[in-house]
Amino acid sequence: MLMSTPKLPILTNRADTLKYEEGIVRVLDRRKLPETVTFVDCYTYEDVARAIIDMVIQGAPPLAYAAGYGLALAARQFSHLPAKVFKERLAQAHGRLRSTRPTGADIFPLMDQALELAYEAIDAGENAESVLVGFVNGQIKAGDRAARLSGLHAASLLSSGDRILTHCFAGAALNYMLYDAVLSGKEIELFCTETRPYLQGARLTAAQAREIGVPVTLITDNMPGYLFYRGMITKYVTAADSISLDGHVSNKIGTFQYAVLAHQFGVPFIVLGYDGPDRDRPNAASIPIEERDPEEVFYCRGVRTAAEGIKGYYPAFDITPPQFVSVIATERGLFSPWHIKDYFQAPEPQE
């Protein structure tokens, strides 16, 4: 009798969550998951910029792809203009889309390369929109491969009996890691923090893990320390929005404090590093930490949770220094944070 193959859930293949359809960028609204699967339709690059800022789409690679499609929309919007004006408008769109969210690093090289390709297309009399859509499609395909291989390399570190803590939603690589562990017959369990204020853990991670078939237990963001203290956690796994060349890992706010606890209790911290560190970020100081509207910490799913008349503070990411990171699992294999720069010398995966 054949076992039924576990299915990979919706946030695995980026093409299922982000589409370019004849002048519309359709973005899966992650804020409404898991109750509702609904898409926000963007008709202009400004719509795309707003969708990124408002967290319709989240995660450093996915939002970079959305921004790329946004530039394709701009190319469609302005293609009737003289080349010089067309380029100026594209540069404006590029600037707007590029400055939506500062911490995740994928958006910057992707957008810069996209603009260059668009200029070349205009100069060559080609259809810039098509060139951009093709470019972003290729980036998504490459990103999917990075997610899959990064997840599989991380899975190689898991054993039956592992009780894994994760924070926020670590994206497609997490899904692949869990999926591979289940396929390999490893008995693992996941503990996920709810991840205030947007609850990505409670909503996205919990639902994805359940669909993959991994037993998942939700805890609030103040509980990981106690689970470490009780010896309930054997691995700690998150994604990274940015990795500097000297091994600092920036990820959703909270990642750092759980890394300190994991270190204190001798639990390895595995970072899903996707396509490696960020060439333009030599160190922690080169990673800008986004601070979002403090109002967002006063509400939970639209309900007021805080007293009136107080201040709020909402840094959306933090930075974990390399001494608290055990290993970075990338598409090119496993690296210590101390020599993550070697990623660029490692052979590209052949398949």
Next chain:
Amino acid sequence: MLMSTPKLPILTNRADTLKYEEGIVRVLDRRKLPETVTFVDCYTYEDVARAIIDMVIQGAPPLAYAAGYGLALAARQFSHLPAKVFKERLAQAHGRLRSTRPTGADIFPLMDQALELAYEAIDAGENAESVLVGFVNGQIKAGDRAARLSGLHAASLLSSGDRILTHCFAGAALNYMLYDAVLSGKEIELFCTETRPYLQGARLTAAQAREIGVPVTLITDNMPGYLFYRGMITKYVTAADSISLDGHVSNKIGTFQYAVLAHQFGVPFIVLGYDGPDRDRPNAASIPIEERDPEEVFYCRGVRTAAEGIKGYYPAFDITPPQFVSVIATERGLFSPWHIKDYFQAPEPQE
């Protein structure tokens, strides 16, 4: 010109939040603060037990006082019965009220002493209800003194410029600490975690601090690590639901993880220790950690926040070992956790 004296807010004097009125125990509903100041009226000891379990009243000393009044209600309910049966019913009520919440230690000696006094009153032909109400009133008065002096001793450790992290609501002693700092002209600032799932930080601490006149900034429970990392915190202050004789501090879940971070960054952790350690708890193993209904982590103020089909885990308290505690501020002065046992030899405050 006289400065207007800052006012102490509602959760300072316990008699403002818990009243015994002719066979009714009136309990301020902390779950509805700060929006609504409303009392839950308890007509039987079982009503009081439910109010404690359902967190209408919270905090180790306040809920102990409520339980004591609950026994007074039982004395009223059963006073018409023959002495032997009356005592049996009181013992039942005592058992029920005593087993409502296991971690906070105040309830146990208070209830045991209350039952003994009630028996003596019955034997002496006295009104047991009156004896119990008088006893609990005295306990509240003593508790208020402990809170005030504990807060003042903690305040002696604060300086202008301190940026204090606190977790959950540390009760009347916190109010006195902040109040004293303000009166002394110390410029301090408070950062409070929201404290999921019940949001005592966002609702109670934030509102109390604002009323006292201390600038207060709300953060989510995953943010303290980043604030320590950035050097934004100079003191960490919480209450304790239980302190063992060897210096382990049990308090609201999350207290431990922030204590580890404070230690990592050289920030002192000041515990508001009220009336000292618990005589019957020699060590960490003797502090039972309450695990509440996991359903409670799936909701925030009544709104579903989690995916369906998953498990939840809700330990309501954690334990901080003495190596992460800098000082315990009690009614009898400041103690290192390593010699908190000396509390019992220290002179009682005279005033």
